[in-house]
Amino acid sequence: MLPPFWDYRREYDELRDEILAAVDRVFTSGKLILGPEGIAFERDMAAYVGVKGAVGVNSGTDAIYIALAAAGVGAGDEVITVPNTAVPTVSAIQVLGARPVFVDIRDDDFLMDVGQIEAAITPRTRAIVAVHLYGQCVDLDPLLEIARRHGLKVIEDCAQSQGARYRNRRCGSIGTAATFSFYPTKLLGGYGDGGMVVSGDEAVVDLARSLRFYGMEQTYYAERHGYNSRLDEVQAAILSLKLPRIDGWINRRRDIADRYRRGLADSGLRLPKENDYGRHVYHLFVVETSGDRDATLARIEARGLKCSVQYRWPIHLMRGYQDLGYREGQFPVAERNARQIFSLPVYPHLRDDEIDEVIEAVRAAI
The missing domain is CATH 3.90.1150.10 (Aspartate Aminotransferase, domain 1)
Structure with a gap:
């Protein structure tokens, strides 16, 4: 029998006892949402990527639109990205009421052709979503220089690139903010949906944390419009034990x-x-x-x-x-x-x- 294209069961067989112990720890803790497992995983992910903070959310899609919102993107703005990405990259832009604007990709590595970005910039452009596709990074130095000249935010979409490096820096540590998906097929995959926003900008992290919980900063008091997007404790516990591997x-x-x-x-x-x-x-x-x-x-x-x-x-x-x-x-x-x-x-x-x-x-x- 030839191997399947993807299968999590061998990994589960290897980690089964640890996973079941982690799940039992959550179920007996009395805390299923926004508890100590999520806090610990956020801390560990921030340290792994090399940023100041991380915010666990419900999915990689949610991570993109929350990161964009935390970076100041809103309705009527334009966001530059590529057409050869997963639909969630673009649907997340549209959730905000922003407009996706595409540039083509390079022929040799299928990543964003940074040389086409400036021609796509208009007075409404607010951000660029750099999709680190298949496992390696977009050429970020020239992209960041363009963004600096035009006052744009750069969001790194790291759904397929956790652990990749760009000039000895981990992906996700370089732009305004970055997003990760923990969908089961990903390099760091959970056993359900999950995602994360990370940033070296504490203001972006704080705003993302508020946005993922209805815009609240105190119990049941909304400071702004927000969402319901939280990484649950079970997934956080499983991801925490997998991260060191x-x-x-x-x-x-x-x-x-x-x-x-x-x-x-x-x-x-x-x-x-x-x-x-x-x-x-x-x-x-x-x-x-x-x-x-x-x-x-x-x-x-x-x-x-x-x-x-x-x-x-x-x-x-x-x-x-x-x-x-x-x-x-x-x-x-x-x-x-x-x-x-x-x-x-x-x-x-x-x-x-x-x-x-x-x-x-x-x-x-x-």
Whole structure:
């Protein structure tokens, strides 16, 4: 049997006793929401990322719109990002009543083309959401310089990049604020939904903490309009016990990526580029084919291997976002990328023999 594209059960088998003990600790504590587990996890995450504070929220999507709101973005503002991201990045912008504005991506690493940002800036632009896609960082130094010149906020979307580095700094420690998702498939995944806002700006952290709890700073007294978005104690306890393991899991992901590179070096597939300014954590191992991607995937799946595509449709071409007014052909790199890429299984509990079986199946199919 070839391995599944992703499976949490091997991890659970390894950590089962610790996870059940943590859950029991929460259930017997008498505190299920905004308790000591969440406070401890926020402290540990802030220390891991290298920022002053962290605020646990209900999901990565909530983290983005709360971070934007805490950074001063509101209705009528424009936020620049990319079309080759998960829908939540863009839906979070629209929750605030702001307008997503897209720039294309680079051909070699599929990350934001920072050179296109200034042309997209208007008097309504307030922020840039830099999506650290697949496990490595957008080129942040030139982006931050553009933001500084135009008085813009930079939010790092770190949903796929926890532990990645940019010039020896951890992702999430560099912009105005950063957001994390703890969806189960993520590098640091819970057993349900969860997210976090982090920032080196104490004012942003304090405002995010108020916004995630109805805008309150004292019990049942709202200082502002807010939301209901809190990381529950069960997820916080599970994430806390997994956090110390994440760097070892990243090392394993990098080992798997190296094995794929060796095994697929002459396969005709275009393999992921790792930028010299950072350290890739391989949340996904994304390859590109020059032929018919879907036909290739069909042949791979006929051999018993399930791959995935992140993402098949650029957001500007989705019916749900036709109101933004974009048309096919405006972001040619993102559009071509969506037609040609697919992802191979990569998670820490894959065995070397399984990786070799994946390589064999892919090579035979292409």
